[in-house]
Each structure stands twice: as C-alpha cells, then as structure tokens.
Amino acid sequence: xxxxxxxxxxxxxxxxxxxxxxxxxxxxxxxxxxxxxxxxxxxxxxxxxxxxxxxxxxxxxxxxxxxxxxxxxxxxxxxxxxxxxxxxxxxxxxxxxxxxxxxxxxxxxxxxxxxxx
Numbered sequence: 001x002x003x004x005x006x007x008x009x010x011x012x013x014x015x016x017x018x019x020x021x022x023x024x025x026x027x028x029x030x031x032x033x034x035x036x037x038x039x040x041x042x043x044x045x046x047x048x049x050x051x052x053x054x055x056x057x058x059x060x061x062x063x064x065x066x067x068x069x070x071x072x073x074x075x076x077x078x079x080x081x082x083x084x085x086x087x088x089x090x091x092x093x094x095x096x097x098x099x100x101x102x103x104x105x106x107x108x109x110x111x112x113x114x115x116x117x
Contacts, residue, residue: 002026002106004095009111012085016115020080022095022108029053029073033098036069036080038091038113045094049080063089085115 003025012018020036028034035050049069050058057069068081078095095108 002031002097002099002104004097004106004108006093006095006108006111009093009113011114011116014085014087014115014117016085017081017083018085018113020082020093020095020111020113022078022080024076024078024097026076027073028071028076028078028097030099031097032100034069034071034078035096035098036067036078037094037096038089039094039110040088040091043091048093051078082113085113087115087117089113090115 005023006020008020033050033052036048037045038048039045048063049067051069051071059067066084071078092110093113094110097106
C-alpha cells in the first residue's frame with residue numbers, strides 16, 4: 001500500500017511560480033507511472049504531467065513548456081514545478097501513482113492552487 005501526500009499549493013499571482021511536492025510512503029521506484037492531475041470546479045479531472053519509472057515525461061499542450069515533473073527516488077518524492085501560471089490553472093492538484101503488478105492506482109488528498117489575475 002502506498003500513501004501519497006501533496007504539499008506546496010497556495011495563492012499566486014498570474015505569471016508566478018509554484019512547486020508542488022508529493023511524498024510517498026512507499027518506494028516510488030517500484031511505481032510504474034506517477035503523475036499530477038487537476039480538477040477545477042465543475043470540470044473533469046485532467047492529467048497535467050506524467051513520469052514513468054525510466055523518467056519519460058508527458059504533458060498536455062495546455063501546460064507544455066510551463067510545467068515540469070520530476071522524481072527523486074531517494075526521497076520517494078515527485079515534484080511539479082509550475083511557471084508562468086495563469087488563472088485557468090486554478091484547481092485542486094492531485095498526485096497519482098500507477099502500479100502494473102499487481103494493478104493498483106493511488107491518489108493523494110489534493111492541494112489547492114489558486115492563480116489570481
């Protein structure tokens with residue numbers, strides 16, 4: 001069982017930066033994919049960044065070039081560096097982990113990010 005705890009959310013002005021952290025209780029090197037999702041009020045949860053166990057990353061066009069995901073296996077932590085933030089980035093951000101064998105999906109409790117215009 002893996003527990004994920006996010007931190008680093010808050011209020012920031014448009015154009016600013018924030019760095020989110022996701023600390024895992026287990027060994028993240030055993031997790032096949034880790035990612036960050038977000039959910040704004042009235043909208044579906046969407047992927048904003050993913051990273052595989054061999055450090056391949058993917059981003060949707062909406063955040064590409066502004067967000068960077070990274071992982072520190074020694075600290076069992078995944079990060080999301082967000083820059084050039086826009087009001088439309090306002091959402092609750094969730095850390096996610098996927099394990100293939102056995103199949104497991106884990107979620108953190110979420111951290112609020114609010115970008116003011």
